Amino acid sequence: MKNIIITGLACVAAVGLTTAWAAQGATGTPGSAAPAFTLADSNGKNVSLADYKGKYVVLEWWNHECPYVVRHYGVGNIQGLQKQMASEGVVWLTICSSAPGKQGYVDAAQANEVMKKNAGSPAHVLLDPEGKVGKMFDAKTTPQMVLISPKGEVVYNGGIDNAPRARTKEETAKAENWLVKAYGQHKAGQPITNPAERPYGCGVKYP
Amino acid sequence: MGGIALLSVMSSLLSVQSQEPKVDVSLLPEAQALASGRPFDVVVRIDLERPWHIYWKNPGDTGIPTHVEWHLPAGWKAEPVQFPAPKRFESGGTVSYGHEGEVLLISRLTPAPSAKGKFTLKASVDWLACIEACVMGRAEVETTVTIGGDSSVAGIKSKVLEQARSGLPKSSEGLQVITEATADGFRLSVGGLPRVGTAYFFADSAEAVAANAQQPLRVDGTSVELTLKRSPYAKEPLAKLSGVLLVTDPEGKSHAYQIESNILRTTNGGT
DSSP states (O other): OTTOOOOTHHHHHHHTOSTTTGGGTOSOOTTSBOOOOEEEBTTSOEEEGGGGTTSOEEEEEOOTTSHHHHHHHHTTHHHHHHHHHHHTTOEEEEEEOOOTTSTTOOOHHHHHHHHHHTTOOOSEEEEOTTOHHHHHTTOOEESEEEEEOTTSBEEEEEOSBSOTTOOSHHHHHHSOBHHHHHHHHHHTTOOOSOSOOOOOBEEOOOO | OHHHHHHHHHHHHSOSSOOOOOEEEEEEESOSEEOTTOOEEEEEEEEEOTTOEEEEEEEETSBOOOEEEEEOOTTOEEOOOBOOOOEEEEETTEEEEEEESEEEEEEEEEOOTTOOEEEEEEEEEEEEEESSSEEEEEEEEEEEEEETOOTTTTTOOOHHHHHHHHHSOEEOTTOEEEEEEETTEEEEEEESOSOOSEEEEEESOTTTBOTTSOOOEEEETTEEEEEEEBOTTOOSOOSEEEEEEEEEOTTSOEEEEEEEEEEEOOTTOOO
């Protein structure tokens, strides 16, 4: 835990971490500058958002035991998005904000093991066991997706798609994917029609 | 049954602590014998092991709504499910709306005009149950009713329906409800209540009010004014605000009201 360095705006956000942190001006809202953060990844390396200035960055909130995450990985949906985004030069950061002892918590070795088993290919799995970065971005559920522009602005923050009840691969494939939509619109210089859709799934298992 | 098979696959993919709640789901029509051509109520009873909870029609910050899908004979219709007044569940800064223990939903069905005789009514019920961990659940349930049967027993309402109705929010008749837009949300004023100790507003939609925002309130005898923050998932300006106002009187007794009002916009109300 000592290797988690929270910088800059994080301290401002942390002041509001009472029961109603989102109510008190949580950062991470679409149209605002993404708060800076640094977290250790599953290989013990510190990763900062600032490292990727000039690139699109996706943040994926992850609890590998949450049934919705199980479903999206189970049908290959998130792995497909990771590959698609990587091929476009987008940096994909998977973040685990489950507290130790709670659903989905992984240590570094477990994070690598589970991600390998799921054939996931994020650029990094970041460990956020104190939930600080989760709260900075108002992450409420797993899955939840954030898209950050090359200039460091939050483009999208919310649910992965419009199909919370989907169960099969076909149903998931038919869904409108909000992350993909926002990315396409932003890249084309169009207005973002759905910058914040309600995320669905398990509550992030904060301490 | 495909759903059940899928559920067991999903369960097996779950964690080592594959702890799951015991859930018993049943359909309880208001009577076994019903008059022809008239709508009738069916209670969808979900008996959920404590301390797990499932979610209201607006699940709040997390979860998904508990869902009932009817598979009815041709020509039959189902109205949207009525949920009992919800409870708040708070965890790590997120606030969710749901139910625990014995949960009684009400679904109103209308038989086809020509329906006569015995019918099997089937439904798929699915939910997300959480304590710390969350588990999806699904049940395929059915019941049998006779339409146009013995008219002497038709129309006798079941006890469980009475019980389910007593759990629904009451009508707002007699209350004075005003909703005004503010810069970052709404101000909801309700008068004509029982004496107010404390109050909380559950918006019907997650796209109206931020569930995890505090709701500062001002109480004046039998009136209350709540300050509500707009949901980060709100779309274009809302025309109406609707939801359940839960009032606890000074003796600790709860009263839930279904309220709805147009949103007034003043020059400095930016919503």
